[in-house]
Amino acid sequence: MALKIYGVPRSRAIRTLWMAHELGIPYEMIEVVPGAEGSRRAEFMAINPNGHVPFVDDDGLVLWESLAINLHLARKHGGKIAAANLAEDSLAVMWTIWAVTELEPPASQVMMHTFMLPEPDRVPGLKADALEKVQGPLLVLEGALVRGGGFLESGRFTVADLNVACCVFYLRMNPEALVDKPAVREWYAAAMARPAAKAAFALRGD
Numbered sequence: 001m002a003l004k005i006y007g008v009p010r011s012r013a014i015r016t017l018w019m020a021h022e023l024g025i026p027y028e029m030i031e032v033v034p035g036a037e038g039s040r041r042a043e044f045m046a047i048n049p050n051g052h053v054p055f056v057d058d059d060g061l062v063l064w065e066s067l068a069i070n071l072h073l074a075r076k077h078g079g080k081i082a083a084a085n086l087a088e089d090s091l092a093v094m095w096t097i098w099a100v101t102e103l104e105p106p107a108s109q110v111m112m113h114t115f116m117l118p119e120p121d122r123v124p125g126l127k128a129d130a131l132e133k134v135q136g137p138l139l140v141l142e143g144a145l146v147r148g149g150g151f152l153e154s155g156r157f158t159v160a161d162l163n164v165a166c167c168v169f170y171l172r173m174n175p176e177a178l179v180d181k182p183a184v185r186e187w188y189a190a191a192m193a194r195p196a197a198k199a200a201f202a203l204r205g206d
């Protein structure tokens with residue numbers, strides 16, 4: 001049975017779509033918009049009680065949390081993007097938890113107050129604060145990429161790179177955040193130029 005992905009490309013479901021395209025696996029997209037009209041309807045709350053998208057049904061295994069779904073899919077289907085051994089797997093988990101706890105919150109706040117919120121709700125002070133806060137994790141990422149020769153681990157693009165790049169995506173309208181981060185800029189551009197990324201992000205239509 002094909003993987004069922006619930007969500008829409010213009011949500012964190014893009015992360016799962018990107019991974020599915022990297023792996024070349026069949027999937028079925030079930031359109032569920034974020035919020036009251038979709039993910040918070042009773043029928044979907046019964047599957048993901050958090051009220052968010054994405055969530056997946058992988059042959060009866062229901063998972064939510066976009067980046068955990070990606071770790072699962074990489075483990076299940078293998079190939080170059082998956083960890084080749086326990087050390088690589090542990091590093092992928094480490095970078096994924098780091099992305100969600102250290103990078104995503106300030107990057108998301110930058111995005112919200114740059115273009116996601118309706119204009120009257122954007123607060124320049126909160127954007128400036130987030131731009132400052134995101135520098136710490138970006139510096140960590142820059143150092144890791146320099147040490148890793150342009151990748152996070154193992155000298156190749158893996159699920160760790162994909163999961164972290166999904167959070168750097170939030171800074172796409174804020175090149176000022178990456179001004180002194182040449183390794184991050186190069187790595188991110190290469191990640192987004194991958195055929196699977198292009199195919200998945202094209203589904204967003206933006």
Ligand SMILES: N[C@@H](CCC(=O)N[C@@H](CS)C(=O)NCC(=O)O)C(=O)O
Nearest residue numbers: 011012034035051052053054065066
């Ligand atoms: N940590 C979760 C966050 C999921 C999330 O917040 N999704 C948003 C869309 S990008 C959503 O469904 N929002 C609608 C809502 O919470 O009502 C993940 O990565 O999957």
